[in-house]
Amino acid sequence: AQTVTQSQPEMSVQEAETVTLSCTYDTSESDYYLFWYKQPPSRQMILVIRQEAYKQQNATENRFSVNFQKAAKSFSLKISDSQLGDAAMYFCAYRSAQAAGNKLTFGGGTRVLVKP
Amino acid sequence: DTGVSQNPRHKITKRGQNVTFRCDPISEHNRLYWYRQTLGQGPEFLTYFQNEAQLEKSRLLSDRFSAERPKGSFSTLEIQRTEQGDSAMYLCASSRGGAQPQHFGDGTRLSIL
Secondary structure (H helix, E strand, O other): OOEEEOOOOEEEEEOOOOEEEOOEEEOOOOOEEEEEEEEOOOOOOEEEEEEEOOOOOOOEEOOEEEEEEOOOOEEEEEEOOOOHHHOEEEEEEEEEOOOOOOOOEEOOOEEEEEEO | OOOOEEEOOEEEEOOOOOEEEEEEOOOOOOEEEEEEEOOOOOOEEEEEEEOOEEEEEOOOOOOOEEEEOHHHOOEEEEEOOOOHHHOEEEEEEEEOOOOOOOEEOOOEEEEEO
């Protein structure tokens, strides 16, 4: 079974600065997808960025970028130019690329605090 | 695209009662998922539908839990004889086929007195 680990329960960042969230995962599969989701307080989970394991190029979405290290099974998220609206729980998630493997396996989350 | 809709937003009930939650997915999405999220934790997978067929169930889904998706549209999740440990946020998500990402609803928070 796949597992996802987020080792940082909470990270604090100054507005306009950069913060990096860590995520490691364990799988025996070679083809899969990785995601970062954002969950603001009392609001719905929103997809931030996704990465296909077969792509070597790291995904980027505006101020959000990932560092995908397949051999190390590491998938970190960098938030640049942090804004107050970035404050939320961030979850790393894994999804198998097999036809039957549609479920997401989530890490425990990292709370991001943004200081004005 | 009106998003995934879940009702009710919050349900308070006494231990031993039955509860039912509803999820309306994004209209063109044929896949629907239920997850459970306890306080301070990441969501855990419960079950998955493709159209009306329930294709996968987690071992977390005890025999007190049942989910349906009649006609492949909305879905319901029922918990019978609720227990204190059932207190959690129940999240619904939907997606198109293939590698498309899942879109989540606001969730239903269940509180057991």
